[in-house]
Amino acid sequence: MVFLWVIQINNAVFGLGLIHLGVYPREISGLMGVLFAPLIHGSYAHVFSNTLPLLVLGTAMLLGYPRSSKFVFPIIYFGVGILVWFFGRPSFHIGVSGINFGLLTFVFVIGVLRWDKRAIALSCLVFFLYGGMLWGIFPIERSVSFESHFFGAVIGVVCAILFRN
Numbered sequence: 474m475v476f477l478w479v480i481q482i483n484n485a486v487f488g489l490g491l492i493h494l495g496v497y498p499r500e501i502s503g504l505m506g507v508l509f510a511p512l513i514h515g516s517y518a519h520v521f522s523n524t525l526p527l528l529v530l531g532t533a534m535l536l537g538y539p540r541s542s543k544f545v546f547p548i549i550y551f552g553v554g555i556l557v558w559f560f561g562r563p564s565f566h567i568g569v570s571g572i573n574f575g576l577l578t579f580v581f582v583i584g585v586l587r588w589d590k591r592a593i594a595l596s597c598l599v600f601f602l603y604g605g606m607l608w609g610i611f612p613i614e615r616s617v618s619f620e621s622h623f624f625g626a627v628i629g630v631v632c633a634i635l636f637r638n
Contacts, residue, residue: 474528477569480512481520495565496557496621503565507554511569523569526603530576537580537595541636549575549628556624564618571621574610577603578629586637 484491495510497503514520534542553571577599584596609622 474524477512477514477520477524477527481514481517484513485517492565492567495567496554496561497565498558498561498563503558506566507551507558510554510557510567511550511572513567514569515567519568523573526573526577526606527569529602530573530580530599533580533595533599534576537591538583538636541583541632545579545632545636546572546576548632549579549625552628553621553625556628557618557620560624561618561620566618566621568618568621570609571618571625573603574606574622574625575629575632576625577606578626579633580629582630582633583637586633 480491483489491509491513492515494505494513495503496506514523531546534545538545549572553575557566557571580599581596581604584592584594586592606622607626609617610619610626612619
């Protein structure tokens, strides 16, 4: 979390223009974004809007599903970038929101699938706090990478099914 802010502050203060390290679909140079895009944000508002959900959803996953999380987080992190690279609009895609969508859908769906008290409680909590985010999977704002949101959500659902036990 702190790392995201350090990168954003340095990017803004020193004018680094890190957006070129985002995912740019179907361009070889855009593959760097699979690794770096979640760390780069376009503005302070952008990183701010992603920080608290990452903290809450990441904590919910780590505390609720500690064994699964060491597999699920990397799958979401790299999976979002790879799918955006293959299927995204020709534009730079940056930010950690795709991971947030993956965490949200993972915690929610695994709670529904496991159906034990703790899983249900975590599922209800994350849906109550962040369920409204799900509208972000639709192309509402042209400047927002709904592709990252959509693929994050899909990967979260798939991971919940795969790691439900």
